[in-house]
Amino acid sequence: MLHSSIDRAAHATPPVLARRIRGLSDRAIAWIFVAPSIVLLLAINIFPLIWTVRLSFTNFRVNRPNEPVQFVGLRNYLNILTDKDIWLTMQATAHFLIWTIVLQVLIGFALAYLINKKFRGNDLWTTIIVLPMMLSPAVVGNFWTFLYQPQIGLFNYAIGFLTGADPSSFSMIGDTSLAPWAIIIVDTWMWTPFVMLICLAGLRSIPSSIYEAAECDRASSWRQFWTITIPMVLPFLMLAILFRGIENFKMFDLVVQLTGGGPGSITELTSINLKREAFEKWRTGYASAYAVILFVTVFGLASIYVKALNKVKQR
C-alpha cells in the first residue's frame, strides 16, 4: 500500500521532484537502519558463540597460553555427558526449575484472579507487589543472606514466631536439606509478580459476554472457572512459563549471591557450575563444550515448547 502510493506520487511528479520525495531508495534505508544492530549482535553474540563451539573441540586453557592447543574431537562432550557431578548439577537445576515454576504459577494465578475482582485500590497494591521483580537479583540475593541468618535474620524470626521453632535451630543457607528451598523461596518472591501480571492480562482479555452467556445457561461458577477462565488464560500462562523457564535455566546472579552453590554443591546450578569450570578451574575447552550443551538444551526445549504453545493458541 505504501509503495503504491509513493510510486503513484512519484510518477505523477517531474523526475527532479520525484527524487526528492524518495531520497534514498526504501531498500537502502532499510539496510542502513538494520545493519548496525545486526553487525553488533554478530560481533558480540554470534562470533563468540562460534568461537565457543570451536574451543569446545580443543583442550585450550586460558591460564596456560603457551601450551600447544590440541584438537581433541568429541572428548570434552563425552567427558561431560558421562560425568556424574554434572548430572547432579542438572538435577539441582531441574529441581529449582520445576518448583519455582509450580509455585509461581499457582501463587501468581491466584493473585491475578483475586486482583481481577476489582476491589478498591487494586492498582496500588499491584504496583507494590510488582516491585521485587525489577530489582537487581545480585544485590537482593546478597541481602537475603542477612534475612536468612539463623539467629538474627528476619526470615528465621518470622518462621520461629509462626511455628514456635527456635529461630537459631535452622539455617536456610547452611543446611543441605534447606538450601535448595532457600533459593526457591527468594526466586518465587521475586518472580511471582511476573506470572501474576501476565495472568492478569489474560483474565482481562476474556470478554464478559462469555460469562454472561454461561450464566444464562446456568453454568455453576465452578464450571465457568474450568471451562472458560482456565482455557482462556492458558496461552498466557504458558507464555509466562516459557519466560520463567528460560530465565531460570540461565539462573546465575541470585543464587551465586545467596548460596554460592553451597553447602557443598547442593545448589550448584548449571550456570554456576559452568562458571567454576571456566573461570576458576580455567578448563576453557571443557567449559566451552559444556556451554554448547547448555545452549542446545535451552534452545531445543524452548523450540519444542513454542510449538506446543502455538497449538494451544490455535484451539
Place this chain on the structure above:
Amino acid sequence: MSSFSVTEPSAPQKWFAGTLVVLYAVITILPLLWIIGTGFKSPSDAIAYPPKTFFEPTLEGYVNLFTTRTRVSEEQLKEMGEPKTWYERLVRKDGLIIAGPSRFPERFYNSVIIGFGSTVLCIVLGTAAAYAFSRFKVPLKDDLLFFILSTRMMPPIAVAIPIFLMFRSLGLNDTHAGMILLYTAVNLSLSVWLLKGFIDEIPIEYEEAALIDGYTRFQAFYKVVLPQAATGIASTAIFCLIFAWNEYAFAVLLTSGTAQTAPPFIPTIIGVGGQDWPAVAAGATLFLVPVMVFTILLRKHLLRGITFGAVRK
C-alpha cells in the same frame, strides 16, 4: 457497568480478595522495607535478637558506606582533638578515624555511565532497526527478528569465555567502552522487539501524508514517527536502563577494577570484623530505590516490557 451485571464481583467477594492481596503485598514488601530500615540502624541494632522493628535511626551505615576507617589508640584519638564534622564524630564513637573515601561512589558512577551509555546506544540502534522492520520489506525479516530474540536465550556465562578472550585482545577488558558495547548487545533484542511493537501502532498514513508533502524518508522518520513514538521510546529506554543497571554475571566476570559496576561491589562491602550490614543495606538502598521509582513510573508498560512486547494490555 450496572450493579446487576453478572460479571461484577459481589461486595463480600471484593473484601475477601482485597484482604488476601493486601496481605501478600505486605509480606512481599517487608524484605525491601527491611533493607531500607537496616541502612539506618547502628551495627549493634542490625544484628540484635529479636530483630528490631523500632530503633534509633543513625547515619552510621551511610558514613561507613562512603568511607574507609582505621582503628587508632585512645591516646592518638585524644591528640587529634575534637572531631570537626558530624560524620567524624559518628566514627570516633567506636574508636575509629576516617582514613579516606570508599570505592562505592566510583562503582556507582560506573553503573551510571555504563547504564546510560548502553541505553542511549540501544535506543539509537533499536529505533532504527525497529522502524525498518516495521515499515519496509526487509529480506528474511522473520528470521532476523527471531535471530535477534534468540540472542537473549544464551546463558551469559556460555558466551563469556570468548568475550573475555576477545575483549582481552582488543584491550576492552574492564573498560567502560567494552561494558557499554556488551550491554548494548545484550539489551538490543529487547529494544528492537519493544520498539517495533510501539512503531507498529503508529498509523502509517501520517508518514504517507508527509512523503506526499515532499518530505524525504529520513525527514518523515524523525519529524513524524519519532515524536509519535516518544512514549514508547521512553519506556523502552527505562527498561534497557534497568536491565543494564541490574546486570551482574558479565560485570563480575569482565570487570574487576576501573569499570566495575555496583552489583558486584555491594556484596563485598566488609566492615571492621564481619560484614557491615548497615553499610551493605545503605548501598543496596541507594542502588535499588531509583529502580523502584522507575518501576512505579513504568507500571502501565511493565507487562509489555518484561514480555518483549508479546503481551500488551
